[in-house]
Amino acid sequence: MTTAPVTNGSPARPVRPVTAGGQVRSAALVTLGVGLLGALLGALLSGSPAALGALLGAGVVLVFFATGAVVVNAVASVSPTASLLVAMLTYTLEVALVALVLTGLDRSGLVGDTVDRAWVGGTVIAATLVWLVAHIASATRARMPLYDLPEAPSDGQEASAR
Numbered sequence: 001m002t003t004a005p006v007t008n009g010s011p012a013r014p015v016r017p018v019t020a021g022g023q024v025r026s027a028a029l030v031t032l033g034v035g036l037l038g039a040l041l042g043a044l045l046s047g048s049p050a051a052l053g054a055l056l057g058a059g060v061v062l063v064f065f066a067t068g069a070v071v072v073n074a075v076a077s078v079s080p081t082a083s084l085l086v087a088m089l090t091y092t093l094e095v096a097l098v099a100l101v102l103t104g105l106d107r108s109g110l111v112g113d114t115v116d117r118a119w120v121g122g123t124v125i126a127a128t129l130v131w132l133v134a135h136i137a138s139a140t141r142a143r144m145p146l147y148d149l150p151e152a153p154s155d156g157q158e159a160s161a162r
Contacts, residue, residue: 023139027131
């Protein structure tokens with residue numbers, strides 16, 4: 001913490017609002033990397049159905065969790081007090097939708113010869129864990145101001161809080 005006076009536009013107080021787009025972007029890139037690594041391992045170890053399964057699993061995680069993060073960020077920018085409730089509800093909905101999509105894939109007949117079930121499930125689990133860890137790590141490193149200190153008095157006297 002510093003006691004130096006902060007003026008609007010200084011590095012300590014950005015002119016434009018801080019967004020969480022960088023957090024979502026970094027988590028998505030790391031998760032995409034896990035999906036590509038899973039597809040490569042699947043292709044080498046079990047063939048093209050495993051590679052397709054790994055890509056499908058990572059794609060499901062990317063679509064649902066990135067969309068959920070964007071929704072939570074939009075709500076947080078409008079009403080910060082509602083963001084925790086929306087985050088909890090969004091995460092619950094994401095988990096339910098991932099389960100619904102995986103059940104639909106299983107019942108469609110696509111899983112089996114075309115797509116390897118084990119690689120889809122394993123990649124969904126791995127990509128979800130990587131997404132959560134990357135998003136948390138990015139959010140804890142983000143420099144977002146929590147509050148603004150009052151402006152310095154204009155008459156030249158020191159503020160009593162310093």
